Amino acid sequence: MSRSICIPLLALTLFLPGTAPADDLDDADGSAPPAARRQQPAAPATPAADPHAHHHGGDDGGVARPDSHAPIGVMGDHMHAAGEFMLSYRYMFMNMDGSRDGDDSISDGRVLRDYPVTPTSMDTQMHMFGLMYAPLDQVTLTAMLPLVQKDMDHITRLGGKFSVDTFGVGDFKLGALVRLWENETHHFHLNAALSFPTGSTTEKDDTPVGNVRLPYPMQLGSGTYDILPGVTYTGQTDAWSWGAQASGVIRTGRNDENYRLGNGYELTAWGAKPWTEWVSSSLRLKWKDFGNITGADGRFNPQMVPTADPDLRAFRRLDIGVGLNFIIPRGFLKGNRLAVEAEFPLYQHVDGPQLEQDWMVTAGWQYAF
Numbered sequence: 001m002s003r004s005i006c007i008p009l010l011a012l013t014l015f016l017p018g019t020a021p022a023d024d025l026d027d028a029d030g031s032a033p034p035a036a037r038r039q040q041p042a043a044p045a046t047p048a049a050d051p052h053a054h055h056h057g058g059d060d061g062g063v064a065r066p067d068s069h070a071p072i073g074v075m076g077d078h079m080h081a082a083g084e085f086m087l088s089y090r091y092m093f094m095n096m097d098g099s100r101d102g103d104d105s106i107s108d109g110r111v112l113r114d115y116p117v118t119p120t121s122m123d124t125q126m127h128m129f130g131l132m133y134a135p136l137d138q139v140t141l142t143a144m145l146p147l148v149q150k151d152m153d154h155i156t157r158l159g160g161k162f163s164v165d166t167f168g169v170g171d172f173k174l175g176a177l178v179r180l181w182e183n184e185t186h187h188f189h190l191n192a193a194l195s196f197p198t199g200s201t202t203e204k205d206d207t208p209v210g211n212v213r214l215p216y217p218m219q220l221g222s223g224t225y226d227i228l229p230g231v232t233y234t235g236q237t238d239a240w241s242w243g244a245q246a247s248g249v250i251r252t253g254r255n256d257e258n259y260r261l262g263n264g265y266e267l268t269a270w271g272a273k274p275w276t277e278w279v280s281s282s283l284r285l286k287w288k289d290f291g292n293i294t295g296a297d298g299r300f301n302p303q304m305v306p307t308a309d310p311d312l313r314a315f316r317r318l319d320i321g322v323g324l325n326f327i328i329p330r331g332f333l334k335g336n337r338l339a340v341e342a343e344f345p346l347y348q349h350v351d352g353p354q355l356e357q358d359w360m361v362t363a364g365w366q367y368a369f
Contacts, residue, residue: 064327067241067272067280070234071323072339072364074245074268074284076142076191077232079177080134086368088130094360096122099306101352111353112157117305122152122217122355126170132368140177142193146170148220154305156208164205164214171221172198175228185237191230191247197223201257201297213299215307216261217355223255241280244269249290257297262314264290270321277329284321286343290314292351306353317348317357337366 070077072090080086099106099118111118127147134140148170153163175193182188199221204213230247248265270284293310296302302309323341328334340363348356 064329065236065241065274065280066276066278066325066327066337067274067282068236068327069325069337069339069366070243070245071270071272071282071284071321071341072325073286073321073323073341073343073360073362074243074270075130075144076175076177076193076230076247077234077243077245079137079140079179079189080132080368082134082137084134084368086130086132086366088128088132088364088366090126090128090130090362090364092124092126092128092360092362094124095358096124096355097358098356099353100348100350100356103347103349105356106353108155111306112155114353115303115305116157117154118353119305119307119355120153120155122150125149138179142173142175142177144173144175146199148199150218150220152218152307154207160208162206162208164207164218166200166203166205166214166218166220168200168203168220170199171226172196173228177232180231185235187234189232191228191232191245193228193230195222195226195228195249197221197225197255199223201255213297215300215305216259216293216297216310216313217307222251222261223257224260225252226250227252240271240273242269242271254295257299259293259295259297259310261293262291264288272323272325278327280325282321282323282325282341284323284341284343286319286321287317288319289316312351312354314351315348315354318346319343319360320346335367335369339364339366 098120099108099111108118108120125148129145131143132140146169149165149167151163151165153161155161173193173195175191178190178192180188180190199219201219201221201223202213203219204211227250228247229250230245232243232245234243235241245268246265248263250263251260254260266286266288268284268286270282272280272282274280292312292314296310300308306312321341321343323339326338328336340361343360345357350356
């Protein structure tokens with residue numbers, strides 16, 4: 001388990017209303033459903049906001065609802081008012097443990113019948129720094145820079161064990177959100193982004209056969225310029241909010257190592273309920289489907305370990321996510337938002353053998369001004 005996973009959770013507890021005298025929680029990033037900041041006349045448990053504030057991540061003088069943004073695991077879900085900025089930080093931790101082939105979990109011993117080495121587990125951590133700016137009410141620009149750490153444990157057919165790790169900058173992303181249509185309840189916008197190959201595809205570490213280049217899942221980036229299209233819908237009433245997003249990854253060409261990662265798409269939908277003026281809960285479903293690698297890095301021997309085989313990277317998976325959004329509605333921290341979401345697989349199918357995902361947690365902070 002990561003040494004840094006406790007940091008976002010500790011920060012979360014420090015801002016809870018029970019720990020801050022007189023000042024409770026408020027908002028500022030992520031994903032605003034349509035009438036996210038609409039004025040709420042006399043509803044005690046539901047804060048008010050102006051009729052068009054679901055575009056915004058900032059404070060218009062009213063109090064935003066805690067569910068005025070999507071679960072923290074959803075990105076590019078809301079827009080901002082002209083001239084508004086938003087800063088965000090997300091911490092993501094994903095755990096993979098044990099192998100799977102097709103729909104079935106399989107033992108390490110089963111994998112070692114065919115390969116001299118197999119991975120047994122992998123932890124991936126990501127620190128995502130985000131910036132949003134709206135030059136117009138109809139357009140919000142986005143930028144995201146990730147720092148990635150990966151740790152993978154292995155076992156050999158002879159009973160030996162070893163671990164490898166990588167750390168560095170991932171692929172930088174620039175994008176735009178373009179409003180398509182909205183009214184007081186519903187909102188649609190287009191997501192369009194480009195991923196730049198700033199993450200390394202040549203990471204090395206020490207193994208039983210020396211300091212060698214690590215297989216595909218241990219690299220930090222794709223090595224290609226990737227197109228990231230999508231469309232987002234959000235909706236809200238006084239008692240509930242909801243939304244859906246479809247997004248894709250389209251790789252362009254091959255990288256300097258003569259391969260490209262698989263194309264893929266993601267579909268997600270969620271519903272959320274505000275319980276007080278400072279906290280809401282959410283439930284989300286996510287379907288993810290990605291293909292195998294095209295081409296191959298000639299330095300890898302796919303007969304040695306499954307992670308070196310470009311034909312063993314495809315997967316499709318259905319996850320369920322449970323989240324909490326916190327918002328600071330007043331005081332000197334007004335406008336800050338904290339959120340956390342945990343995701344677990346309901347179904348997964350892989351071109352295996354490859355590691356299966358066990359769970360993922362995302363925690364974040366957002367502030368618009």
